[in-house]
Amino acid sequence: MKKDIQNRLKTISLSIIESYKTYKQISHLNSEDLPKREEVIDVVLRLREVLFPGYFSKHGCNSKSVNAMVDEEIDIIYKKLHKQVYCAFVLYADKENADKSKLLTSAEEKTLAFLGKISYMREILAMDVKAAYEGDPAASSTDEIIFSYPGIFAIMTHRIAHELHLLSVPLIPRIMSEYAHAITGIDIHPGAKIGKHFFIDHGTGIVIGETTQIGEYVRIYQGVTLGALSLRAGQSLRGTKRHPTLENNVIVYAGASILGGNTVIGEGVVIGSNVFITKSVAGKTNVSMKTPELQYIDKASKKSRKKDEDMMIDWVI
Amino acid sequence: MKKDIQNRLKTISLSIIESYKTYKQISHLNSEDLPKREEVIDVVLRLREVLFPGYFSKHGCNSKSVNAMVDEEIDIIYKKLHKQVYCAFVLYADKENADKSKLLTSAEEKTLAFLGKISYMREILAMDVKAAYEGDPAASSTDEIIFSYPGIFAIMTHRIAHELHLLSVPLIPRIMSEYAHAITGIDIHPGAKIGKHFFIDHGTGIVIGETTQIGEYVRIYQGVTLGALSLRAGQSLRGTKRHPTLENNVIVYAGASILGGNTVIGEGVVIGSNVFITKSVAGKTNVSMKTPELQYIDKASKKSRKKDEDMMIDWVI
Amino acid sequence: MKKDIQNRLKTISLSIIESYKTYKQISHLNSEDLPKREEVIDVVLRLREVLFPGYFSKHGCNSKSVNAMVDEEIDIIYKKLHKQVYCAFVLYADKENADKSKLLTSAEEKTLAFLGKISYMREILAMDVKAAYEGDPAASSTDEIIFSYPGIFAIMTHRIAHELHLLSVPLIPRIMSEYAHAITGIDIHPGAKIGKHFFIDHGTGIVIGETTQIGEYVRIYQGVTLGALSLRAGQSLRGTKRHPTLENNVIVYAGASILGGNTVIGEGVVIGSNVFITKSVAGKTNVSMKTPELQYIDKASKKSRKKDEDMMIDWVI
Numbered sequence: 001m002k003k004d005i006q007n008r009l010k011t012i013s014l015s016i017i018e019s020y021k022t023y024k025q026i027s028h029l030n031s032e033d034l035p036k037r038e039e040v041i042d043v044v045l046r047l048r049e050v051l052f053p054g055y056f057s058k059h060g061c062n063s064k065s066v067n068a069m070v071d072e073e074i075d076i077i078y079k080k081l082h083k084q085v086y087c088a089f090v091l092y093a094d095k096e097n098a099d100k101s102k103l104l105t106s107a108e109e110k111t112l113a114f115l116g117k118i119s120y121m122r123e124i125l126a127m128d129v130k131a132a133y134e135g136d137p138a139a140s141s142t143d144e145i146i147f148s149y150p151g152i153f154a155i156m157t158h159r160i161a162h163e164l165h166l167l168s169v170p171l172i173p174r175i176m177s178e179y180a181h182a183i184t185g186i187d188i189h190p191g192a193k194i195g196k197h198f199f200i201d202h203g204t205g206i207v208i209g210e211t212t213q214i215g216e217y218v219r220i221y222q223g224v225t226l227g228a229l230s231l232r233a234g235q236s237l238r239g240t241k242r243h244p245t246l247e248n249n250v251i252v253y254a255g256a257s258i259l260g261g262n263t264v265i266g267e268g269v270v271i272g273s274n275v276f277i278t279k280s281v282a283g284k285t286n287v288s289m290k291t292p293e294l295q296y297i298d299k300a301s302k303k304s305r306k307k308d309e310d311m312m313i314d315w316v317i
Numbered sequence: 318m319k320k321d322i323q324n325r326l327k328t329i330s331l332s333i334i335e336s337y338k339t340y341k342q343i344s345h346l347n348s349e350d351l352p353k354r355e356e357v358i359d360v361v362l363r364l365r366e367v368l369f370p371g372y373f374s375k376h377g378c379n380s381k382s383v384n385a386m387v388d389e390e391i392d393i394i395y396k397k398l399h400k401q402v403y404c405a406f407v408l409y410a411d412k413e414n415a416d417k418s419k420l421l422t423s424a425e426e427k428t429l430a431f432l433g434k435i436s437y438m439r440e441i442l443a444m445d446v447k448a449a450y451e452g453d454p455a456a457s458s459t460d461e462i463i464f465s466y467p468g469i470f471a472i473m474t475h476r477i478a479h480e481l482h483l484l485s486v487p488l489i490p491r492i493m494s495e496y497a498h499a500i501t502g503i504d505i506h507p508g509a510k511i512g513k514h515f516f517i518d519h520g521t522g523i524v525i526g527e528t529t530q531i532g533e534y535v536r537i538y539q540g541v542t543l544g545a546l547s548l549r550a551g552q553s554l555r556g557t558k559r560h561p562t563l564e565n566n567v568i569v570y571a572g573a574s575i576l577g578g579n580t581v582i583g584e585g586v587v588i589g590s591n592v593f594i595t596k597s598v599a600g601k602t603n604v605s606m607k608t609p610e611l612q613y614i615d616k617a618s619k620k621s622r623k624k625d626e627d628m629m630i631d632w633v634i
Numbered sequence: 635m636k637k638d639i640q641n642r643l644k645t646i647s648l649s650i651i652e653s654y655k656t657y658k659q660i661s662h663l664n665s666e667d668l669p670k671r672e673e674v675i676d677v678v679l680r681l682r683e684v685l686f687p688g689y690f691s692k693h694g695c696n697s698k699s700v701n702a703m704v705d706e707e708i709d710i711i712y713k714k715l716h717k718q719v720y721c722a723f724v725l726y727a728d729k730e731n732a733d734k735s736k737l738l739t740s741a742e743e744k745t746l747a748f749l750g751k752i753s754y755m756r757e758i759l760a761m762d763v764k765a766a767y768e769g770d771p772a773a774s775s776t777d778e779i780i781f782s783y784p785g786i787f788a789i790m791t792h793r794i795a796h797e798l799h800l801l802s803v804p805l806i807p808r809i810m811s812e813y814a815h816a817i818t819g820i821d822i823h824p825g826a827k828i829g830k831h832f833f834i835d836h837g838t839g840i841v842i843g844e845t846t847q848i849g850e851y852v853r854i855y856q857g858v859t860l861g862a863l864s865l866r867a868g869q870s871l872r873g874t875k876r877h878p879t880l881e882n883n884v885i886v887y888a889g890a891s892i893l894g895g896n897t898v899i900g901e902g903v904v905i906g907s908n909v910f911i912t913k914s915v916a917g918k919t920n921v922s923m924k925t926p927e928l929q930y931i932d933k934a935s936k937k938s939r940k941k942d943e944d945m946m947i948d949w950v951i
Contacts, residue, residue, distance in 0.1 A: 001712075001713075005742065005746065009708055009709060009746075010705075012746075012752065013704045013708045015752075016684060016753055016756075017704050018753070019752075019757070020687055020700065025760060025763065025764070026685075026686050026760045026776070027687050027688060028686075028689055029687060029688055029695060029697045031687075031688030031694035031695055031696070032694040032695075032696060033694070037782075050333060052343050052345075053337055053344050053345065055348065055351065057348070058353075060345075060350070060351055061346060061349075062346060062348070063347060066334065066337065067330075070334050074326055074329055074333070075326060078322075079318075091775075092775070108322065112322070112325055115329045116329055118329065118332075118333050118336075119333055122336050122340050123336070126342060126343050137551060137554035137559065138506055138527045139552075140487060140491075141488075142342050142343070143488065144488055146343060147354055147491075148354075148488075148492045148495035149495065150495060170778075171775075171777065171782075174782050178783065178784060181784060181838070182817050182818065183499050185502050185522075185819050185838045185839075187838060202504050204498070204502045204521065204522045204524075204819070204838060204839070205521070205819070205856060209772070222504075222522060222524055223857070234769050234770065235767070235768060235770075235773075236771075237771035238771045238772075239771075240771075254574065255574070255889075257907060259907075268933065273574060273576075275926075276907065276908060277928070281930070282939070284932065284933045285930050285931065285932060285933065286930070286931040287929070288928065289926060289927075289928060290926075292592075292593055293607035294592060294594070294606060295603075295604070295605050296602050296603070297602065297603040299587075299602065299603055300601060305599070368660075369662075370661050370662065370663060370665075371662030371668060372662055372665065374665070375672075377662075377664075377665035377668055378663060379665070380664065383651065383654065383663050384651055387647045387650050391647045391650070392643060425639065429639070429646075432646045433646055435650050436649050436650055436652070436653040440653070440657065442657075447659070451868050451869060453868065454844075454862075454870075454872045454874075454876065455823055455825075455872075457726075457804060457808075459660070460662075460725060460805065461804075461805055461808055463660060464805065464809055465805075465808050465811075465812035466812070467812060467815060467816065501816065502819050502838070519821050519841045521819045521841075522819075522839045539821075539839065571841075571859055571891065572889075590891060590910065591910060606910070609909075610923075611911070611921055612920075612924055613919050613920070613921055614919065614922075615919060616904075616920055
């Protein structure tokens with residue numbers, strides 16, 4: 001490299017280092033103890049192999065090797081997750097008074113408690129896979145669902161992140177859920193409570209907010225928002241119930257928005273495509289858009305064209 | 318690691334292994350022969366280099382090295398794809414009566430038949446790239462399109478997956494299409510039939526269902542759903558035509574939904590943004606939403622504000 | 635491998651190589667000098683560590699090691715980016731008359747000019763992180779935002795790509811922005827001008843077109859399109875202002891579409907969820923959909939069900 005360029009790069013480096021003093025809120029100059037995003041993601045992918053044994057391992061497994069696989073993976077997952085949970089505790093701790101050995105022990109207990117939930121998570125996930133198979137006529141087998149359905153990856157990651165959230169582990173659950181969001185386009189906050197036998201089809205664009213509550217046997221489609229009403233108050237809304245409640249057996253079709261912390265969608269309700277709703281709906285109701293008025297213009301004459309029959313949305317009934 | 322923790326991890330491992338006996342539908346304890354998602358993805362990326370030579374190789378290629386590159390890649394792709402197709406056949410075969418040597422030979426023939434389609438796929442993809450260039454004023458060159466357009470990656474992967482689907486290869490096409498979905502947000506089922514010179518712009522949120530038929534010179538934008546009407550019947554709908562037909566030269570703008578297996582969108586039709594349609598449309602028609610009524614409220618006075626001119630959607634004409 | 639299969643693969647390879655002569659627009663047989671997508675992505679990820687020091691490095695950094703880290707990274711980024719910028723210049727140059735040493739020098743100058751903007755980008759990004767923290771009640775810390783928010787990754791990548799776009803570097807900015815699109819579902823063209831303190835929440839499905847102008851303190855949500863009106867004219871529209879202008883302090887809620895190059899959304903305007911707008915809006919106005927009419931059908935009796943109170947969209951006020 002030319003001397004001249006070397007010098008100019010040196011000047012640039014110095015000005016960057018200088019800027020680290022000015023915008024401290026986006027610098028972490030003592031970051032040995034900072035959680036590592038890549039380690040958190042590695043934990044999720046290893047948990048996937050333990051939750052669905054055989055499907056995602058490099059060399060497969062058989063009924064003999066599976067015991068050794070689980071022993072080894074649980075060991076590795078424990079070490080990695082314990083480290084990340086500890087780092088998250090340090091990051092959110094009161095810098096002055098933090099008792100590091102206490103944080104270490106707490107991270108141990110939380111990590112063990114989490115790992116103790118794996119069998120339970122398998123029970124729930126078995127029902128989620130069943131829900132996907134039953135709900136999607138394009139599914140040819142449960143293997144296809146486990147291998148390739150983004151909805152299953154999203155709900156698996158959510159069930160992992162939610163257990164850590166329940167254990168009051170900061171940051172780590174959110175890194176997990178945003179990883180699933182990046183892979184699937186499905187954005188579920190770790191705080192959302194979601195019952196068993198949950199099915200997400202296609203999924204891209206789905207948003208499920210922090211204080212959402214979803215019952216059992218619920219199905220939602222791409223582009224659905226379970227969100228907050230006004231968001232302008234920002235941080236002042238922290239901790240309040242801002243997102244809706246869906247009772248058991250609700251179906252929400254593509255593109256619908258259900259907003260507000262007091263909005264309760266009753267048992268067995270079907271919310272049609274693109275419906276925008278901010279009030280509660282009584283159980284056993286089908287909600288759909290009134291027939292949208294469309295204009296049909298003949299391209300050649302630029303004149304309106306009559307349809308033989310009226311456009312009718314009869315599909316949710 | 319402390320002895321105590323080791324013991325607790327051991328207990329956790331044992332309970333997990335125990336749970337593998339209970340939820341067998343999400344375990345594959347004899348999985349040496351299971352398809353490998355990562356191998357399938359590697360095949361797609363290698364095919365990309367063969368389909369668009371020079372663009373994605375680590376070291377580039379020149380008119381001399383290209384022959385060796387193709388020989389080598391075709392060899393590797395054959396071996397990998399053959400293995401995956403074979404594993405998929407084993408997975409879907411009748412466990413008792415499967416003749417493994419027959420499955421091996423069948424996988425050979427299917428893989429060779431697929432590779433024989435590469436030149437044909439290049440012919441179609443050359444037109445898809447042309448469609449993107451002609452259709453997008455932001456495109457500065459066809460190189461930019463091949464390097465970076467998610468729509469091209471999605472349609473390339475679809476054309477690969479669809480050829481395997483036509484050869485009745487199970488599972489592998491779906492793993493491919495869901496990989497493209499993860500990368501692009503564009504969800505095209507391998508079963509969809511799509512004519513040449515197809516252009517997808519932006520693409521996030523697009524869903525194209527299994528039994529969709531799309532003619533030539535069609536263009537679709539982000540958030541478009543070509544979907545099924547009622548989905549509540551689930552698996553009982555398998556194999557029926559549930560998704561729409563789009564004839565040649567149709568344009569579907571962002572956010573529109575076209576639903577139903579009997580819905581035929583005629584030649585040259587333009588479907589406007591956000592249109593929701595479940596009935597057929599005659600050719601050479603522009604379909605758009607009736608002017609949506611909006612409310613304009615002055616923030617200070619909280620009173621309604623009159624617009625000088627009416628809101629008018631004149632953009633599709 | 636069987637001799638027979640070897641021969642058939644050889645025939646396939648030859649026909650593929652033959653097809654490279656026919657569809658030249660999708661082949662690059664002399665591609666040693668072609669930009670490499672993976673190198674461009676590596677530059678973005680290294681810049682992320684320099685822009686947010688400590689957060690994404692493998693081993694963390696401390697106040698001592700940070701200087702060496704910056705020196706080393708700036709050196710590597712310079713070499714890699716210079717190479718990619720040079721390759722992009724070669725690709726877009728007039729093949730006959732290109733003066734390669736001139737292109738090399740120009741790439742040097744552009745790369746240095748770009749690196750000189752890093753401190754400035756940090757200043758803007760510090761405000762973008764602040765915007766996310768203030769705007770999202772679910773955010774528990776700015777660390778969580780930097781680690782996991784897709785909106786921050788998208789706007790960071792945009793600010794990098796936009797600086798290169800301003801320096802008239804072809805192709806490289808677009809590869810960067812499409813990488814961020816793949817990761818986040820947020821599609822921002824490198825040409826878009828976006829003021830400081832910009833917040834994107836959730837983000838999946840957002841499209842921000844090439845000639846969009848966005849003021850300061852603006853907030854947008856998932857599924858928002860800032861797009862063009864008619865797109866049928868394709869390449870003939872190149873270079874014209876086709877996308878809207880948003881003035882300072884505008885909020886655009888989920889799923890809204892704002893279209894057209896002459897459409898100006900005035901200061902302080904709030905655009906409600908799903909609004910579709912193609913005309914300018916005066917400042918300090920709340921725009922929302924008129925109450926959409928919904929149908930409530932009792933599932934058992936199939937009869938319409940009256941609601942106790944009318945559906946009312948009161949959330950944007």
